[in-house]
Amino acid sequence: MDGTGKIQAVTFDVGGTLIEPWPSVGHVYAEVAARYGAKGLSAEMLNRRFLAAWKQHPAFDHTVADWAAIVDESFAGLLTEKPSQTFFPELYEHFGSATAWRVYADVRPTLEALRTRSLRLGLISNWDDRLRPLLRALDLTEYFEAILISCEVGAGKPAPAIFQEAVRRMGVPAGAILHVGDSMEADVQGARAAGLSAVQIERVAEPKQNCQIQSLTELLLRV
Numbered sequence: 001m002d003g004t005g006k007i008q009a010v011t012f013d014v015g016g017t018l019i020e021p022w023p024s025v026g027h028v029y030a031e032v033a034a035r036y037g038a039k040g041l042s043a044e045m046l047n048r049r050f051l052a053a054w055k056q057h058p059a060f061d062h063t064v065a066d067w068a069a070i071v072d073e074s075f076a077g078l079l080t081e082k083p084s085q086t087f088f089p090e091l092y093e094h095f096g097s098a099t100a101w102r103v104y105a106d107v108r109p110t111l112e113a114l115r116t117r118s119l120r121l122g123l124i125s126n127w128d129d130r131l132r133p134l135l136r137a138l139d140l141t142e143y144f145e146a147i148l149i150s151c152e153v154g155a156g157k158p159a160p161a162i163f164q165e166a167v168r169r170m171g172v173p174a175g176a177i178l179h180v181g182d183s184m185e186a187d188v189q190g191a192r193a194a195g196l197s198a199v200q201i202e203r204v205a206e207p208k209q210n211c212q213i214q215s216l217t218e219l220l221l222r223v
Helices: 025-035 043-055 064-074 088-094 107-116 131-137 160-170 184-193 216-221
Strands: 009-012 019-021 101-103 120-125 146-149 177-181 197-201
Touching: 009 160, 025 043, 025 088, 043 064, 064 088, 107 120, 107 216, 120 160, 131 146, 146 160, 160 177, 160 184, 177 184, 177 216, 184 197
Parallel strands: 009 120, 009 177, 120 146, 177 197
Antiparallel strands: 019 101
């Protein structure tokens, strides 16, 4: 990151870093709910409800039951039956498909540029078993020599274990890896606690700290 060439590998978070739900979680929730008779629900309202429910589960394990609870809370008081008893399976399947996601415009150009510099690339993500097929469907798998998913490793960010396993698989010292993610706690603090360098991608707000960037293309000035 200091321009001395010490970084040998770059690892990335996935959601909010490389891809985003499209058009949004709320849009998808509203569309599916409408097919089950709950018409006219606001996508913006459901986005807010989803984020509120998400924040109530800091120890989220990405199990099917965890996701069902998030969806039920997002629709609490809006339906006569809980989504877990009606349309949750359809939502769960949908978010495992490429049509539910958009790859940010800066992702592929940045990954290509990093590869031309002979930097090794990896993924470290808190996700479930839908991620690998999703990455293949989005044509992202080919960029990464190591893909670490919390459900497979048995530990998630910010726990040191998943970062330590990444170090082992990448085969370079922890201090030679730069991790990039959208969460200050899970990505930046978690990675640094395990001895990696780290930056936060802050796509909306103007970056205020040296460890924040607004576009992945800024990585090319740091490695």
